[in-house]
């Protein structure tokens with residue numbers, strides 16, 4: 385008896401520890417932790433869904449195995465037969481509704497956080513998706529062009545390189561600041577997808593999608609088109625480089641100088 389209560393305590397301790405350590409060591413259940421505040425909110429929602437799923441699965445499988453063991457055939461004995469059980473029916477109708485209600489609530493809260501756009505973002509980047517590449521044009525807080533535009537070569541080639549290769553365009557953004565992305569497509573439907581940010585959004589011709597990123601980690605993250613858009617879809621790669629705000633300012637002025645010297649547009 386003492387032994388079993390000890391092992392129960394150990395299990396509870398392990399589970400509690402896993403939840404407390406959630407920030408760094410807990411399993412991610414296949415998702416990215418999210419290198420932006422928005423992406424991390426998505427990650428927390430995902431973990432909540434998986435834990436809820438595990439809990440439901442444990443109850444369902446537990447009841448199945450309990451019923452299999454408890455009511456297995458013993459000679460000619462037949463379990464008690466009954467037609468209805470009102471309390472049981474109320475429980476199995478209301479419990480799923482409550483579970484769905486809770487999951488729905490957290491989904492709406494998270495979506496509102498992810499879709500929220502700041503009234504005064506630190507940087508604005510217009511992203512144009514086209515067959516088969518990306519153009520990133522930088523604007524300041526007043527939505528005035530900073531004269532910096534980055535895009536891939538007009539002639540697509542089968543490069544078959546990782547997305548972080550310098551052959552593909554790179555979106556440079558500062559860490560810890562709110563970056564507004566203004567997303568459009570020049571031709572067909574594309575998808576702006578950054579796995580490490582747990583974020584994907586359609587790039588649509590004639591429709592402007594606007595969203596904010598607040599990067600929390602310095603690094604280079606791969607990005608890709610997530611909608612099949614034709615022959616060189618697989619080459620529609622890019623990367624996102626998150627740098628310190630000081631390094632970002634330096635990068636912008638460096639680009640401005642280079643692009644002014646080469647005659648403005650590139």
Ligand SMILES: [Cu+2]
Nearest residue numbers: 574609613620
């Ligand atoms: Cu595409």
